[in-house]
Amino acid sequence: MxxxxxxxxxxxxDELTLAEExxxxxxxxxxxxxEYAMRLGDDxxxxxxxxxxxxxxxxxxxxxxALGNIALDLIGHARALLRYxxxxxDRSEDDLAFWRDEPEFRSCWLVEQPNGxxxxxxxxxxxxxAYQVELYQALATSTDPSLGAIAGKAEREVAxxxxxxxxxxxxxxxxxxxxxxxxxxxxxxxxxxxxxxxxDDELTDRLAGVAPRPSSLRAGFDRTVASVLAEADLxxxxxxxxxxxxxxxxxxxxxxxxxxxxxWLARRHPGATW
Amino acid sequence: MVTTTAELAEDEDGRARFDALxxxxxxxxxxxxxxxxxxxxxxxxxxxxxHSEIIGMQPEANWITRAPSLKRKAILMAKVQDEAGHxxxxxxxxxxxxxxxxxxxxxxxxxxxxYSSIFNYHTPTWADMGAIGWLVDGAAICNQVPLCxxxxxxxxxxxxxxxxxxxxxxxxxxxxxxxxxxxxPEQKQMAQDAVDRWYWPSLMMFGPSDxxxxxxxxxxxxxxxxxxxxxxxxxFVGMCVPQFEALGLECPDKxxxxxxxTGTWITGEIDWDEFAAVLDGRGPANAARLRHRREAHDDGxxxxxxxxxYARKQHDSERVAV
Numbered sequence: 001m002x003x004x005x006x007x008x009x010x011x012x013x014d015e016l017t018l019a020e021e022x023x024x025x026x027x028x029x030x031x032x033x034x035e036y037a038m039r040l041g042d043d044x045x046x047x048x049x050x051x052x053x054x055x056x057x058x059x060x061x062x063x064x065x066a067l068g069n070i071a072l073d074l075i076g077h078a079r080a081l082l083r084y085x086x087x088x089x090d091r092s093e094d095d096l097a098f099w100r101d102e103p104e105f106r107s108c109w110l111v112e113q114p115n116g117x118x119x120x121x122x123x124x125x126x127x128x129x130a131y132q133v134e135l136y137q138a139l140a141t142s143t144d145p146s147l148g149a150i151a152g153k154a155e156r157e158v159a160x161x162x163x164x165x166x167x168x169x170x171x172x173x174x175x176x177x178x179x180x181x182x183x184x185x186x187x188x189x190x191x192x193x194x195x196x197x198x199x200d201d202e203l204t205d206r207l208a209g210v211a212p213r214p215s216s217l218r219a220g221f222d223r224t225v226a227s228v229l230a231e232a233d234l235x236x237x238x239x240x241x242x243x244x245x246x247x248x249x250x251x252x253x254x255x256x257x258x259x260x261x262x263x264w265l266a267r268r269h270p271g272a273t274w
Numbered sequence: 275m276v277t278t279t280a281e282l283a284e285d286e287d288g289r290a291r292f293d294a295l296x297x298x299x300x301x302x303x304x305x306x307x308x309x310x311x312x313x314x315x316x317x318x319x320x321x322x323x324x325h326s327e328i329i330g331m332q333p334e335a336n337w338i339t340r341a342p343s344l345k346r347k348a349i350l351m352a353k354v355q356d357e358a359g360h361x362x363x364x365x366x367x368x369x370x371x372x373x374x375x376x377x378x379x380x381x382x383x384x385x386x387x388x389y390s391s392i393f394n395y396h397t398p399t400w401a402d403m404g405a406i407g408w409l410v411d412g413a414a415i416c417n418q419v420p421l422c423x424x425x426x427x428x429x430x431x432x433x434x435x436x437x438x439x440x441x442x443x444x445x446x447x448x449x450x451x452x453x454x455x456x457x458x459p460e461q462k463q464m465a466q467d468a469v470d471r472w473y474w475p476s477l478m479m480f481g482p483s484d485x486x487x488x489x490x491x492x493x494x495x496x497x498x499x500x501x502x503x504x505x506x507x508x509x510f511v512g513m514c515v516p517q518f519e520a521l522g523l524e525c526p527d528k529x530x531x532x533x534x535x536t537g538t539w540i541t542g543e544i545d546w547d548e549f550a551a552v553l554d555g556r557g558p559a560n561a562a563r564l565r566h567r568r569e570a571h572d573d574g575x576x577x578x579x580x581x582x583x584y585a586r587k588q589h590d591s592e593r594v595a596v
Contacts, residue, residue, distance in 0.1 A: 045344075049339060052338040052339055052347070052351055053338070053339050055331065055335045055338060055351065055354050055355065055358075056331040056332050056335035056354065056358075056566070056570065057335075057566075057569075057570045057573070058570065058574065059570075059573070059574025059575075059577035059578055060574060060577075060578055061328070061358050061361055061362050061365075062362070063574075063577075064331070064355070064358040065355055065358050065359060065362070068351055068352075068354065068355035068358065069355070071351055072348060072351050072352060072355070075344060075347060075348045075351070076348065078344065079344050079345070079348070082344075093344050094343045094344060097344055098342070098343075117573070118573075118574065118577045119577075170584070171580055171581050171584040172577070172580050174584045174587060175579065175580025175581060175582075175583045175584045176576070176579050176580050176583045178576050178579075178580070179576055179577065179579070179580030179583075182576070261339050261340055262339060262340065264340060265340050265341075265342045265400055266342040266343065269342070269458060269460060269461065271458070272342075272457050272458050272460075272461055273343075273453060273457060274342045274343045274345075274346050274400075274450075274453055274454075274457075
């Protein structure tokens with residue numbers, strides 16, 4: 001896995017402003033597009049926040065680097081998407097990240113599942129990246145140029161995230177008895193949150209052409225997951241889906257703690273800049 | 275062990291070549307003959323340096339999940355990730371001298387190895403992210419730029435890469451403090467408080483005065499070290515003075531003055547007792563740093579074992595296939 005580090009190892013300040021360039025200036029999202037961008041931006045933000053918690057705690061240095069790379073990619077996507085979402089209501093990326101309350105977050109339940117141990121984090125990443133690969137591939141041809149540009153850049157990055165997670169799925173499943181046992185449980189624990197990713201609703205129905213219908217991404221996701229699980233000699237978990245409610249602002253117990261930690265300092269100093 | 279005449283003659287040749295390379299200010303490379311003590315000195319210095327990068331991730335990683343803006347969060351993650359990268363290059367440089375990463379890791383988590391004492395202080399506020407970048411990375415740059423010319427090739431080359439990134443780290447630290455010191459009164463107070471806590475320990479990063487630094491003379495003779503501790507400390511203080519002004523923050527050293535005659539900065543008294551205590555393991559965060567490192571290592575053991583076992587099985591099945 002360390003061979004991937006080179007390609008992503010150099011992160012400079014310039015790259016962090018890239019999102020702005022991609023968006024151009026003066027593009028304002030319509031309210032439904034803004035709502036959609038917020039869903040995607042929140043997913044990326046919450047997962048990045050979680051992965052950031054691994055840095056300095058990973059099983060080996062190479063993984064501090066790899067998980068850090070993924071977290072950085074995701075926060076880049078989150079910033080671009082939230083900035084775009086904010087144009088509809090004249091709010092900045094930070095207004096959206098730090099000053100919304102829990103029911104205003106539109107992230108799915110999969111990304112707010114706790115880091116747990118490394119296997120839990122990898123299983124979460126594997127499932128989510130497999131979804132994101134389908135999502136961004138489809139979104140890259142969006143009729144909305146801003147969403148298309150963000151997706152075009154993200155597409156390559158999430159393909160790396162998927163590869164990284166898939167490589168670890170194989171290693172954990174095909175490693176020791178302990179690692180196989182653990183990753184099997186992790187996958188079963190997280191699989192209930194998969195269905196939520198592919199639910200269509202009134203918003204996605206309205207956005208035909210702008211955004212892919214989530215249900216249309218399922219077949220590609222299932223193929224990817226099935227092929228990795230087959231190679232890992234793991235079964236698709238026979239578990240019942242959780243009734244995820246993230247797109248409407250309902251969240252699981254861990255979300256409150258996550259937001260408290262993320263938002264505390266910014267909220268302690270209203271009006272301050274950093 | 276019996277040393278043969280032929281081996282002795284080889285050592286003689288090697289030593290002559292080594293001395294000539296040092297005298298010509300050229301690089302020593304991993305396969306070159308080198309005195310045992312040179313090798314040991316480098317293993318100690320490079321591995322300590324690597325450990326410092328790894329332990330140094332903790333005080334900042336502590337704020338990644340609480341960074342007050344998305345831009346700051348991204349920059350901080352990139353910075354801490356760079357430190358992991360620096361640790362990796364440096365471990366790799368030390369490995370060229372014949373020590374394994376496992377052995378170095380064991381030395382670190384068993385408390386047998388040293389790392390920079392500066393990381394044995396806590397980071398209670400966001401402004402500490404600024405103070406670490408500006409002061410700690412600033413001091414590190416003064417120490418490290420001359421190391422780019424260190425006589426041992428792999429070390430010098432690793433340092434070139436590291437120094438490039440460190441200057442970005444210092445700049446982002448200065449920027450954090452600048453935003454704070456030009457922000458609300460509470461933010462400015464936070465910045466001053468952090469600088470008050472980090473300034474003196476940063477001066478200590480250069481090590482004791484030249485007359486009290488036991489390893490310095492030999493390292494200078496071997497072109498590992500290029501300037502004395504005091505010279506480097508001087509350079510650092512000189513760099514900080516105008517920057518304090520730009521930040522609008524006060525320098526905690528009330529006795530600091532510039533001596534026109536010698537062209538040097540005279541600092542107030544540095545508390546070397548504090549330095550000795552932290553070095554001896556009695557700093558505020560020594561125990562916490564080692565515990566964090568050990569727990570990460572132990573928690574990850576099953577993952578590393580899985581990766582090793584998987585690699586072994588792959589290797590075996592490839593052999594069967596052949």
